Amino acid sequence: MTVNWAEHFSSLASRTEDSALADIFKLTERPDVISFAGGFPAPDMYLIPEVQDVAKEVFSRHATKVLGYGPTPGFSEFRDFIAARQTRLGMPAVPQNILITSGSLQALDLLGRMFLDKGDRVVVEGPTYLGAITTLSTFDVQIETVPTDEKGLQVEWLEEHLRAWSRQDRLPRILYTIPTFQNPSGRVLDLDRRYYLLELACHYDFMIIEDNAYGELRFRGEPVPTLKSLDEEGRVIYLGTLSKVFSPGVRLGWLHAEPEVVRKGILLRQGVDQCSNSIGQLLALEFGKRGLLEKQIQHTSQMLKQKAEMTLSQLEKEFPPDSQWTRPEGGFYTWVTLPEHIDTQKALLHCVEKARVAYVPGPAFYCRNQGQNQLRLCYSEPSLDKIKEGIPRLAQALAEGGRG
């Protein structure tokens, strides 16, 4: 008797289905496609000779440590390093505030386990990071989407709804936000709104998860303080990552929170993957101690500036006047809104097959069916030449293939 797998899968596994886009995304990996899809650093953002030198030192001086188990919360020297760095960035921390994780998405998974029961209310901004929607959805919670505008998430809309939810006695447990150079919109949450959002969190007693994957990659304008740096009650749980400023392949992120949260996170993690890889931690630590993180951030920001400018000027030239896009001051993305009759999901296959250009369609960044005429362009990975060549091809393909 062969196994009937569908009968055996859990309710979570049964509702976790492959998206229709998965097959198209495979096409975007073809070398002849100019891809604005994946949110990766470009290979020439890495500091290869420096990394090779660091690796040589780590493997010659710490070979046994590289191969052995590390402690669940991360190597203590690495937690020290991250705590000192957070402090320098205006978010005072001691090592007991830091939990090293296998990428920042794992931190979100741990926080879901820590704070969410089935049916709980959770708030995100719309559009938001696809991975966060995936992770939060595994907890079978009710996800509410706050609309956004040029100043980021609309805090007034949130307050109105919090009042209503409070009357129902069903306030949210957590709010997940990417306030700076948001994924996918590239927008920054306004300072006034940051204070306002924190007030709401205190008043309505919920936690804010601040994902700051892109915040250090500013190439224009003035820095805005992180939510964590404005937080007086320990309500903000900060997620950091090395994926955009050092290497996504090391799979290292961290969570900066009150010691109670870190302690519970360590316990929960013992049932998940026990600890992060040792090599990555020791490599990142030595890289960081040599000041190379700052060097890579500066180098990456300069490249992003040129790429963003090229993207925006090509959009200006090539895209129809009834389309709009955001003008990021940092990060990887611009968010494009097309005339309503264009369906970016339907158009993607045409764009990839005929014009050899790829992007991520808007609906991927919403929990419910929204953003049909929107799309995300990631300008980080393609070269300046590819951007210059790709945007006109994209404009034409969308005009041909995008009719809904």
Place this chain on the structure above:
Amino acid sequence: MTVNWAEHFSSLASRTEDSALADIFKLTERPDVISFAGGFPAPDMYLIPEVQDVAKEVFSRHATKVLGYGPTPGFSEFRDFIAARQTRLGMPAVPQNILITSGSLQALDLLGRMFLDKGDRVVVEGPTYLGAITTLSTFDVQIETVPTDEKGLQVEWLEEHLRAWSRQDRLPRILYTIPTFQNPSGRVLDLDRRYYLLELACHYDFMIIEDNAYGELRFRGEPVPTLKSLDEEGRVIYLGTLSKVFSPGVRLGWLHAEPEVVRKGILLRQGVDQCSNSIGQLLALEFGKRGLLEKQIQHTSQMLKQKAEMTLSQLEKEFPPDSQWTRPEGGFYTWVTLPEHIDTQKALLHCVEKARVAYVPGPAFYCRNQGQNQLRLCYSEPSLDKIKEGIPRLAQALAEGGRG
């Protein structure tokens, strides 16, 4: 207003508490303690110069790949390598049968998400791996423990209970077992019982998760086929790991199962940690391609043989005649049963503080309160001299401090 964390934690987080042993385990890390506690390879089991050479090659030839993201199921060359290796070990596999994971515990977490709903019945052997109990417990399931004897889990006991559970219409969804050189007992499931267990799985329609972390580390006797190699219906999901045969620090394991299970595992993993670290995969691949895994397995097994022999002969000499222990043919552990009046949990603090010797008390390996007069000795990490010195100290400290 400061946050009252206890009010905010989920039901999972609330029931996940620090064990009373955690503080004692911190003491075992002191350099003057001879520790038979942690299940780690000894530092001199690693092939350091070989690893350094491999690292040099990987960082010089594949630096961009080392730093970049890998695909969720693992690099395709690494899946190919593992599939070919599984095939060579008598378990025919193609890459679509293999999902690379961040250690084999993550594979168990993914399988829990895939097969378990709250309240489901799950079967383990008792005693069993502490980490598996932790992981399975997060799913809020009913864990049933099959007693074990010298031939491993008692399959007749299981059949009786399956009959009863079938009448209740509450058959188990999965059975988790470590059939070869079991953790913590060092025992091997008898070949007849392997066939019998597979028959039961087919008849009562449940999955077997076979954790084979130690199976290749045989130093005496004849190999017994894995459950996976005897499986005709795809009911056995095999968990492999590099933690005991290459390096725990790389955090790499794999799951070998039907393509349906691998596909679902990939989808579920996108909400967990997205992919395993690239460096570890490329390092392990090059290490493996050079035949060094086999070299390390041979070297490790020889060291384990000497250490096991020293441990057993010291137990024979030093332990009271009314105590018993298993005689492993491979792996890291022997399982000691002391006279009933000795409480190994109470004795641990005395053993660590006064005699500077550590072990893991029996109850850690059971879901319910069992094994009070039992303990696990891991002979892998301490040197021969330390084993020789440690066992008599342990015998004396248990006699002094172990009264219940």
